[in-house]
Amino acid sequence: MNEQICPICSAKVEPNVRYKDYICFDCCAKAVDETGRNLGFGNESFSGGFVAWYEDTNETRDSHICYINGVKCWADEAHMGGIVIRIYAGEN
Numbered sequence: 306m307n308e309q310i311c312p313i314c315s316a317k318v319e320p321n322v323r324y325k326d327y328i329c330f331d332c333c334a335k336a337v338d339e340t341g342r343n344l345g346f347g348n349e350s351f352s353g354g355f356v357a358w359y360e361d362t363n364e365t366r367d368s369h370i371c372y373i374n375g376v377k378c379w380a381d382e383a384h385m386g387g388i389v390i391r392i393y394a395g396e397n
């Protein structure tokens with residue numbers, strides 16, 4: 306069956322053909338940087354783009370890297386808009 310689970314918490318997620326290993330919303334909400342500061346992610350504009358920021362200061366962060374439950378992850382703009390976070394698999 307085409308069931309899909311979050312690679313961090315194993316919760317069932319909506320199957321996605323393009324992103325077979327995306328991290329669920331609850332885990333994405335726990336994303337932090339190397340030092341444990343909370344991170345937020347979003348699109349730069351309605352036409353897309355990727356932007357990350359520190360939730361405590363709203364300062365932008367120039368990186369796609371984040372950590373969820375100690376696992377290094379990569380956040381990026383999703384194909385159809387929005388944000389997708391996956392476990393970091395090395396530089397593209």
Ligand SMILES: [Zn+2]
Pocket residue numbers: 311312313314315316328329330331332333
């Ligand atoms: Zn999860």
